[in-house]
Amino acid sequence: MRYTYKSTIFIILIALGFCLYNTTAVNVQGNEHKLFLKELGQYNDGGQFVNLQILDDIAFIADFNNGLKIVNITDPFNPVKIGQYDVQQAREVNIVGDIVYLSCNQNGLHILNVTNPTQPIGLGHYSASDAHQLLARGNIGYLANWYGGIIILNLSNPSVPTRIGRYFSDDAVFSLQIEGELAYVAEFDDGLKILNISDPTNAVELGQFYDGGQAISVDVIDNIVFVADKKDGLEIFNINDPSNPVKIGQFNNGGDVVDVDIEGDIACLADWSDGLELINISDPTTPIKLTGFNDGGRIQSVEIIGDLVFLADGEDGLEIIQIGEDNESETIVGFELFYILFGLATILVIKIWTRKKQYIIKN
Numbered sequence: 001m002r003y004t005y006k007s008t009i010f011i012i013l014i015a016l017g018f019c020l021y022n023t024t025a026v027n028v029q030g031n032e033h034k035l036f037l038k039e040l041g042q043y044n045d046g047g048q049f050v051n052l053q054i055l056d057d058i059a060f061i062a063d064f065n066n067g068l069k070i071v072n073i074t075d076p077f078n079p080v081k082i083g084q085y086d087v088q089q090a091r092e093v094n095i096v097g098d099i100v101y102l103s104c105n106q107n108g109l110h111i112l113n114v115t116n117p118t119q120p121i122g123l124g125h126y127s128a129s130d131a132h133q134l135l136a137r138g139n140i141g142y143l144a145n146w147y148g149g150i151i152i153l154n155l156s157n158p159s160v161p162t163r164i165g166r167y168f169s170d171d172a173v174f175s176l177q178i179e180g181e182l183a184y185v186a187e188f189d190d191g192l193k194i195l196n197i198s199d200p201t202n203a204v205e206l207g208q209f210y211d212g213g214q215a216i217s218v219d220v221i222d223n224i225v226f227v228a229d230k231k232d233g234l235e236i237f238n239i240n241d242p243s244n245p246v247k248i249g250q251f252n253n254g255g256d257v258v259d260v261d262i263e264g265d266i267a268c269l270a271d272w273s274d275g276l277e278l279i280n281i282s283d284p285t286t287p288i289k290l291t292g293f294n295d296g297g298r299i300q301s302v303e304i305i306g307d308l309v310f311l312a313d314g315e316d317g318l319e320i321i322q323i324g325e326d327n328e329s330e331t332i333v334g335f336e337l338f339y340i341l342f343g344l345a346t347i348l349v350i351k352i353w354t355r356k357k358q359y360i361i362k363n
Ligand SMILES: [Ca+2]
Pocket: 210, 211, 212, 213, 214, 229, 232, 235
């Protein structure tokens, strides 16, 4: 009898080990390989969608041919346009509260009130040679002005934006991000630049990194900078010493990475005609591709919010993509089996222990 118990326990322990191994394997796969992307909805009206920003249930979109498009995304399966503001060469949209800053290349910067998103109203305008992006911090605006560097504006009166400073770049400034007193600048053929902007009237260059590629867009999370570096893919920097940004990782599988947006451990790459790519950046020194999506178009701008990814996909318009996981049921089965076997093993051990005790007492 004792041998039967022992062999049963032995078999159950082997099964437990196998089960635990399987559950772990499924989890690792789920985190790294088993995500999938599915298009929920699309809004396409023949425009040229080059940039977007999501606020609550509304997508604010720069349509290069037609200006600002305002699209209600409450139902991601059926995005509906609710408003428009006509202007040529809309390049990038930035929204702060009820104010939209629309950078329009040679048409300069347009400042709009969108309190009523069905009727955006022009508040002010700033003439610029090649407005690519306006980043607002409080009442100060940093206007990425291509070969015209960065123009620093006082925006306290949106109808009369006034210049208070300027950063003269060496190459074309496409966009920038600000964290604290530092600005991280995507400066095309000059790569990543880091500026001290503690005095906005006198931005001072601290550091630079360039090793080929063309820096288009930049995102900063926890002292790590992510640069969309076109043909060089995604580049990742440690900026603990802003005077000496150190490249710690890179992802490049071909294509033209023109925008990056980070949420948690995921970097979403807008990879132009190569589509959307999702990269695991939990270890920023070793970025790993999770999955991708491409149904035509030229993705120029990406934003991730929760499990939804929003794309400004050029002539394909706005696309709303959902990130799904297809391994949940397998994991649950794995865990259930583990607990059942663990329970059985415990009962058997208790039985053997009680029998042993009885045997000792009898003798
Ligand atoms: Ca590079």
